[in-house]
Amino acid sequence: MQQRLTSSSPRTSEPLVRVDGLAKSYGSTRAVRAASFSIAAGEIHALCGHNGAGKSTVVKMLSGQETPDEGAIHLGGEALDLRTRQVAQRHGVALVDQELSVVPSLTVAENLVLGDGRTPWVNRRASPRSRALLDSVGLEHVGLDQPLGSLGIGERQLIEVARALGQDARLVILDEPTATLSDVESEYVYASVRKVAAAGCAVLFVSHRLGEVLTLCDRVTVMRDGQVVATSTSGELTIDSLIEQMLGEAPHHPQKVTAAEVDRDVVLSVEGLTVPGRVQDFALSLQAGRVYAVAGQLGSGASDVLRAIAGLVPEATASVTVDGARVAVGRPIAAVRAGIAFVSNDRKSEGLFLDKPVSWNLLATRLPDVTRLGVVSRRRWTARLSALVELCGLDRGRVGQSVGALSGGNQQKVFVGRCLGRDDVRVLLLDEPTRGVDVGGRAAIHTLLRDAAGAGLAVLFSSTELEELLDLADVVVTMHKGVVVQRHEGEPASAVLLREMTHGAGDSAAHGAVVAAGGDR
Amino acid sequence: MNALSAPAAPPRQRDGLRHRPRLAVDAVVVAGVLAVVAVGLSTDRFVTVANAKAIITSASLVGIAALGLTLIMIGGSAVSLAISQSVAAIGMIFLSAQSLGLIPALVIAVVVGALITGLQGAVVGYAAANPVVLTIAASFAIAGLATGISGGVSVAPSGLGYDHLNATPGGVALSVYVLLVLALSLEWVLRRTAFGRSLYMVGENRVAARAAGMPVGRTTTVAWLAAGALFAVTAVFTAAFNTSANVNLGGTLTFDAIAAVLAGGTPISGGRGSALRTLAGALLVSAVSDILLLRGYSTGVQVMVKGLIVLAVVVLVHLRTRESHA
Structure with missing residues (x-):
């Protein structure tokens, strides 16, 4: 039986799956040409x-969502014609x-x-x-x-x-x-x-x-x-x-700007942020020009902290100030007016207008800037747009395309870009900024965020990925089960971060901060 | 080596992909319009000036209300089911106010119309009420109030100023000119103003618009206010034409307006559509009804065909949207 076949001997005489010279073109774009591989x-x-x-296209052809132009798919030695997803499913x-x-x-x-x-x-x-x-x-x-x-x-x-x-x-x-x-x-x-x-x-x-x-x-x-x-x-x-x-080139690690100065202006200050059942008494102040991270696994409350500051959690209570002015919590429009821009982790349903062109999406939040008496000024619209397209490193030829047609990485660039280059934005919040984004897009977005901080914004993001936390953040605050575990400046050891994110403070009495935070309740 | 064999410039990808499948759907649309034209041409008395006037005049009253509904649909609040009742109530108010003179009566009608519908819009926009449920409730409330106040009898005009609305400058009903001017202005507003662009975005994805800090409540309310004003314009013309108004003045206007907007290809899900499409939809529905009338079909058949047109366009729009997203 195949039951005992283990992964230690992948190369058997006839592989279970053999993909031979698959090719697929969309119009004049050759998405996949001559892809061959086999899986035992x-x-x-x-x-x-x-x-x-071309990975996605290969996956689509294997699962019956696209028909290959050329090539064959063999499963168990049998050439398959997978016309629909149902047919593929029936073939296993x-x-x-x-x-x-x-x-x-x-x-x-x-x-x-x-x-x-x-x-x-x-x-x-x-x-x-x-x-x-x-x-x-x-x-x-x-x-x-x-x-x-x-x-x-x-x-x-x-x-x-x-x-x-x-x-x-x-x-x-x-x-x-x-x-x-x-x-x-x-x-x-x-x-x-x-x-x-x-x-x-x-x-x-x-x-x-x-x-x-x-x-x-x-x-x-x-x-x-x-x-x-x-x-x-x-x-x-x-x-x-x-x-x-x-x-096709050696990886380069983005230069991390060490923000050493400590006496910068506090832009955003959050105190006593509580979301019933999710976050207990979170406090943090952000200085201009630095990148902060809330690190926590799903359910740790990291994402809730950001959403609450952005005004998207009606049941949250907190004292939030931007440049010293109080911001009402629970109304996104109040947060935006105070200069807080939020990039959701769900760009499809809570971020972009997928059906609308890139240009509309980039300018959606700054319509007052590109209009005169409520009428869109072509000159201002174009000027703003080309500045943003350049800033985000987007392809100029695609600004008229609907955002839904872009790759995940480019969609995310548009989403982040929407919050950049605006004088009224003081704080940038990003919930999982590189979710579903490929390696190249991720580097580009990290650069965008570093540049935004360099331009004087306070940046706060949440992430579950160690690599991202270490690459991008000047200050990392770890969270576990709704409470802050520890605040790290400089270069924390990844093992420490991971332990705090997955196990909290544990039984160690050395984490006095947590004991104090817990005792407040 | 050979300059001629250098790879061609990168193709303008996707453009070809995105447009080609649409051709099939577009062909169906063109064929449909041609069929209507052909049937029209072969119908006795269709191609006469008098008949053309009849078509556009009947399209104009539904068309103006449909323009209002277009705003509501683009803004993502589906439909208002209280159009007939609003129109009836405004028509009654307009005729009762004739003693004040034509212009004051018009102002009162438009302002009250905008408020009645704008109030519903505010509830939809700020409190995220379900527009279908809300407007059904509103339709009963408006009809009830109108019946109660009028005592259930027809309102006769208290002056003669209204008759200016029945003018036919250049042999064409005034309402036709009004429809054209309104459709063109609305198209401009939708395309070129901050309000128009916000409305499309709020309509496509309300959650995203809210998270981005766009004024969702205000945009929705303004759209409904404008829609109410447009319903009022239909109301004053309808009342002036009938020279009296009762609670049934609106007739089947609610569904006629919905049919016109949908026949124009504006999807009910929001974020898309245009005033000019609605104008075309109103004309199409009106022309087809006219052909059926001239050919002697019963009202039942006319209504049925109207339904089939709407169904066909909705299916075509759906196919087209799906293909362009494939």
Whole structure:
């Protein structure tokens, strides 16, 4: 049986999945040309690439969402014609999508069997099989009849993984399954992926998190400009060599400006920020020209802190001042008028106007600047726009395109750019600023943020990623279960940060700050 | 080596992709319009000056109200289901106020109209009320108040000033000129002003607009205020034409206006649409009704065909949107 086939012997005589010379063009753009690779049964195979390298197109062709122009897909030695996602599913190709495709109003059990062609109706009863699936992705605490809407975004992603696992697939494709997950939740995904592979499935794992690629996957196929650059076993690779393959150049680490001066003006001051059930008594003051980070896993309250300051949490209480002036909490418009700009972690539903051109999105919040007596002035509109396009490093030719047609990285640049170059913005808040953004886009956004701080803004972002925290922030405040664990200036050790984010202060009495914060209640 | 074999400049990607699939849908639209024209040309008495006037005159009253509804739809608040009742109430007020003179009566009608609908808009904009539910409630409230105050009888005009609205300068009804001027001005407002751009963005994604600190409540309220003023314009023309007004003055206007906006291709989900499209939609619906009337079909058939047009356009708009997003 294939049951015992382990990942240690990926190269068997005939691989389970063989992709031969796949090509796909959109109009005159060749998204993918001659992509070939193979995945053995029991192998976890990573697909990496810079943005626009063609990974998504390959995934779409494998899962039946696009028909290849050329080339063939073999599964178990049989050439498949995957015309629709349903056909692909029947042939045993399961896809965990980049975008969440779960239904919040249905129960967990119903979501688990959603879109499964084999059951003609949705069984409302909780089956032991569904229970086992949930447990396998580490969701033991979640009830089957719980409405999905009551779960966090990370838990929803795990439900989606569980659904794909439940489809008895031969090839499981995971398209950035951990992009929105915290490190702890990611571990559950890794564990379940390993189980699936051990059971004889081929796994294609698309990810931007290179660390996980190297530790989880057996082999790595790197794409660049629509072509496969190399397939290597992960043992031969390092993060740097992988980035080099992806970018075609050696990685450069962005210069970190050490902001040593301490007696700068305090721009934003937050005291006693409390969100019932989520954040306890958070306090922080931000100085102009520095980058601050709230570090915490999902559910730590890091994201709630930012949303509350931005006025998006009606039940929050806090004393917030910008340049000494009090800001009413709970109304986004009040926060914006006070000079607080917020970049949500959900740019699709809470950020951009996807249907509208890049230009509209960039200028959405500064219509008064580009109008005269309420009428749009073409001259001011164009002048403002070209300045912003230049600032954000966007392609000038694409300003007329709808934002929805851009890649995640470019969308995020537009979203951040919307808050830049404005005199009225004093504080920039970013919730997970590089979520779903590729390596190149991430570097560009980090540069934008550093430049914004250099121009005198106070920047505060939340992140769960150590690399980002260490690269970008001058001050890191770690949070765990709604309370601040520790404030770090300079270069904290990543192990310390990770421990504080995942375990809080622990039992150590040395963390006096937490004891004091906890004692206030 | 060879300069001629150098790779071509990077193609202007996506443009080709984005426009090609639309052609199929566009072809259907063109074919549909041609079919209407062909049927029209082959219909007796369709191609006469008198008939053309009849079509645009009947399009004008629905069209002006539909322009108001266009604002509401672009702003993402779906529909107002209280148009007929608002128009009836304003018509009654307008005719009762004739003793004050035409201009004061017009001002009163437009201001009251704007307030009635603007108030509903404020509740939708600031309190995020469901516009469908709210306007159903409003329609009963308005009809009830109008019936109570008028005692359920028709209001006769208290002066003769209203008759100026029935003028036909150049042989065409005044309301037609008003419709054209309003449609063009509204198109300009939507395209060229900060309000117009905000309205499209608020309509497409209200949550994002709110998070960005855009004035969601104000934009929505202004859109509904303007819509109320436009409903009032329809009301004064309708009342003047009928020379009396009762609670049934609005007739089926609510659904006729919705049909005109949808037939123009403005999606009910918000963020898209234009005044000129609504103008075209109103003309299309009016022309098709006219053809059916001339060919002797019953009212039942006319109503049914109106429904089919709306359905067809909604499906086409959906297909087109989906293709352009593929």
